Every structure is written in C-alpha cells, then in structure tokens.
Amino acid sequence: xxxxxxxxxxxxxxxxxxxxxxxxxxxxxxxxxxxxxxxxxxxxxxxxxxxxxxxxxxxxxxxxxxxxxxxxxxxxxxxxxxxxxxxxxxxxxxxxxxxxxxxxxxxxxxxxxxxxxxxxxxxxxxxxxxxxxxxxxxxxxxxxxxxxxxxxxxxxxxxxxxxxxxxxxxxxxxxxxxxxxxxxxxxxxxxxxx
Amino acid sequence: xxxxxxxxxxxxxxxxxxxxxxxxxxxxxxxxxxxxxxxxxxxxxxxxxxxxxxxxxxxxxxxxxxxxxxxxxxxxxxxxxxxxxxxxxxxxxxxxxxxxxxxxxxxxxxxxxxxxxxxxxxxxxxxxxxxxxxxxxxxxxxxxxxxxxxxxxxxxxxxxxxxxxxxxxxxxxxxxxxxxxxxxxxxxxxxxxxxxxxxxxxxxxxxxxxxxxxxxxxxxxxxxxxxxxx
Numbered sequence: 001x002x003x004x005x006x007x008x009x010x011x012x013x014x015x016x017x018x019x020x021x022x023x024x025x026x027x028x029x030x031x032x033x034x035x036x037x038x039x040x041x042x043x044x045x046x047x048x049x050x051x052x053x054x055x056x057x058x059x060x061x062x063x064x065x066x067x068x069x070x071x072x073x074x075x076x077x078x079x080x081x082x083x084x085x086x087x088x089x090x091x092x093x094x095x096x097x098x099x100x101x102x103x104x105x106x107x108x109x110x111x112x113x114x115x116x117x118x119x120x121x122x123x124x125x126x127x128x129x130x131x132x133x134x135x136x137x138x139x140x141x142x143x144x145x146x147x148x149x150x151x152x153x154x155x156x157x158x159x160x161x162x163x164x165x166x167x168x169x170x171x172x173x174x175x176x177x178x179x180x181x182x183x184x185x186x187x188x189x190x191x192x193x194x
Numbered sequence: 195x196x197x198x199x200x201x202x203x204x205x206x207x208x209x210x211x212x213x214x215x216x217x218x219x220x221x222x223x224x225x226x227x228x229x230x231x232x233x234x235x236x237x238x239x240x241x242x243x244x245x246x247x248x249x250x251x252x253x254x255x256x257x258x259x260x261x262x263x264x265x266x267x268x269x270x271x272x273x274x275x276x277x278x279x280x281x282x283x284x285x286x287x288x289x290x291x292x293x294x295x296x297x298x299x300x301x302x303x304x305x306x307x308x309x310x311x312x313x314x315x316x317x318x319x320x321x322x323x324x325x326x327x328x329x330x331x332x333x334x335x336x337x338x339x340x341x342x343x344x345x346x347x348x349x350x351x352x353x354x355x356x357x358x359x360x361x362x363x364x365x366x367x368x369x370x371x372x373x374x375x376x377x378x379x380x381x382x383x384x385x386x387x388x389x390x391x392x393x394x395x396x397x398x399x400x401x402x403x404x405x406x407x408x409x410x411x412x413x414x415x416x417x418x419x420x421x422x423x424x
Contacts, residue, residue, distance in 0.1 A: 030216065034312070041229065044233065045285070048236075048237045049254075056243060057258065
C-alpha cells in the first residue's frame with residue numbers, strides 16, 4: 001500500500017502505530033541506520049566540504065601572511081634605503097659646507113695676500129715716488145739756489161759796480177737762503193710752493 | 195492537534211530484524227541530502243573562489259572558517275583532524291533541530307535513537323582519542339582508577355556521557371515540540387498563526403541552535419580532555 005505521510009510517499013508493508021518513546025529492541029535497532037547515515041555523512045562532508053574549504057582558507061591566510069611579511073620586508077628595506085639616503089644627504093651637506101668654508105678661507109687668504117702684495121707694491125711705489133720727489137726737490141732747490149746766487153751776484157755787481165768776493169758772496173747767499181727757506185720752503189708744501 | 199509521536203512509514207527486514215522506517219530516519223536522510231547538496235555545490239564553486247569573497251563564498255567561508263576558529267580556540271591541537279566530524283555534527287544537529295519549522299514536520303532529534311547514535315559517535319571518539327594520544331594507559335587510568343574495584347562505577351560514569359548527551363538533546367527538543375503542539379491544540383484558530391510562530395522561533399530556532407552548540411561543545415570538550423589526559 002502506498003501512503004502519503006508527513007509529505008513523503010512510502011510503501012507501507014506492515015501497519016505500525018506511531019509512538020513517542022520506547023525502551024525496547026526497536027529503539028536500539030533504530031540507532032544503527034542513524035549511525036551509518038551520520039558516519040557516511042561526516043566522511044563525505046569532511047572530504048567534500050570541510051577539508052577543501054579549510055585548506056583554501058589556510059592557503060589564503062598563509063599567502064596573505066607571506067605577502068604581509070614581504071611587504072614588511074620591502075618597507076624595512078625602503079626605510080633602510082631612506083635612512084641611507086638621508087645619511088648621504090647629511091654627509092653631502094657637511095661636505096658642501098666644508099668645501100664652501102675651505103673655498104671661503106682660501107679666497108680670504110688670497111684676498112689678504114693680494115691686498116698685502118698690493119699694499120706692499122703701493123708702499124714701494126710711494127717710497128720710490130717719495131725718493132723721486134725728494135731728488136726732484138733737491139735738484140730744483142739746487143737750480144733755484146744757483147739761479148738766486150747768479151741773480152744776486154749780478155744784481156749786487158750791477159748795484160755796486162764791483163766784483164764781490166766769493167767768500168762774501170757765499171756768506172750772503174747762505175743768509176739769504178736761510179731766510180728764504182724759513183719763509184718759502186715749508187716741508188708740507190714742498191713741490192707746489194716751488 | 196499536532197501529533198508528537200514519531201510516524202512510522204514502513205518496515206524492512208534486515209538480517210531477520212524488523213526495522214521500522216520512521217519519520218526520523220527519513221528526515222535525517224533529507225537533512226543529510228540537504229547538507230551534501232550544499233557541500234557539493236560549495237565544492238564545485240570552490241574552484242572559482244577568489245581572495246575577495248562575496249555572496250555564496252562568504253557563507254561557505256563563514257561556516258567553515260568560524261568552525262575552524264572555534265576548533266582552534268576550544269580544542270587541543272591533537273584533535274584538529276576531527277574538525278570535519280565536529281563540523282558535520284553541528285551542521286546536522288542545527289538543520290535537524292530547525293526542521294520543525296517546516297509545516298507539519300517534527301525535528302528528528304525529538305526521537306531518541308538519533309541523539310543516541312550521535313552521542314555514541316562522540317563516545318567512540320572519546321575512547322579513540324584517549325587511546326591514540328595516551329596509549330592503553332588511558333583505559334587503565336579511566337576505568338581502573340583509583341582501584342580496579344571501581345571498574346563498574348567507572349564504566350557507568352563513562353557510559354553515562356553519551357546517555358546524558360543524548361537525553362539532554364532529546365528532552366529539550368521533544369519538550370519544545372510538545373509545548374508547541376499543546377499551544378496548537380489549545381489556541382484559538384485565529385491565534386494559531388501568531389503564537390505558535392513565536393514559539394517555533396524560540397523552541398526550534400533559538401533552542402535548536404543552542405542545543406546543537408551544547409551537544410557539539412560538550413563532545414569537543416570530552417574528546418579534548420581524553421586526548422590531553424596525560
């Protein structure tokens with residue numbers, strides 16, 4: 001007889017009354033199909049679903065962990081490179097400062113040396129010019145002296161109508177020169193005054 | 195009124211024994227078929243799983259990943275290889291317990307042979323783990339300790355585990371089923387669509403999930419303790 005019971009179609013061999021619970025042989029016989037069913041189900045579920053999915057998750061977790069490790073390693077090396085570059089930049093800056101200081105120092109030394117040389121040259125030129133001026137002054141003085149002597153001699157000769165004794169002439173000349181020097185030839189206005 | 199008794203669909207003779215094909219057996223096959231279908235679909239789709247899960251992949255990953263994490267946090271490393279069995283146990287109990295939500299159906303766990311069969315597998319794994327990880331000394335320590343004279347008491351203590359596991363689950367699910375069927379019987383016709391729905395949610399869904407979890411965590415604890423006996 002085919003019956004529809006609780007939504008399922010079954011071939012009912014022997015009519016059996018439904019029951020709630022009973023501690024008899026049938027109850028323990030019922031355990032066997034459940035055991036078999038669950039053992040087969042557990043094996044199939046483990047090998048079809050649980051292990052493959054768990055392996056997939058573990059592999060992905062390992063891969064992600066590996067990628068994170070690699071990223072961390074790359075980050076560390078990048079950080080190390082950055083530190084190296086920063087150190088190199090610092091070294092370059094120090095080197096640049098040292099080169100600039102050295103160049104500045106050399107330039108200063110050269111400037112000082114050039115200035116000293118220029119001053120020395122200028123001093124030499126000035127000294128030479130002073131000597132030349134002094135020589136010129138002496139020469140001009142001699143010329144003026146000579147001209148004055150000649151002039152005074154001529155004037156005196158003309159006035160007196162006689163020739164003056166050289167010793168008197170010389171004494172008069174010295175006195176006149178002393179007066180002249182005291183009034184005209186001041187040391188500070190030497191060439192211009194002449 | 196909803197009949198809480200286990201319907202029997204037929205009788206088959208196996209090795210001279212008349213085995214009743216009860217509604218529990220049929221529903222457990224249906225539950226197994228649902229789980230296997232899900233597993234096969236997941237396995238087929240596993241090849242197309244990506245690193246960025248979405249949709250169905252999320253569901254599968256959440257189920258297996260959550261249970262794997264649960265195993266790692268609650269079980270010793272020695273019993274990690276049994277994760278598939280515990281996973282199947284939990285999934286089977288969960289689907290079985292909420293099967294009563296379907297109209298006219300009763301949860302298969304409200305029939306004692308099914309919880310007892312599951313508890314027997316737990317009992318087997320308890321003994322197997324104890325012997326595997328601690329040798330035959332586990333049997334000596336478990337059954338003959340502190341003195342061989344305690345052997346009967348120890349046997350009783352060990353065998354009480356599957357019995358208590360099975361009756362705890364059976365009693366809870368059957369109690370909920372009886373309560374819901376009583377409400378179906380006494381509630382006015384209009385209220386039969388409101389009150390039983392709430393009770394179904396509590397007894398079938400909430401208590402069903404809770405009992406599935408309790409059965410699984412207790413089995414896991416017993417097996418883990420046996421494995422870590424030494």
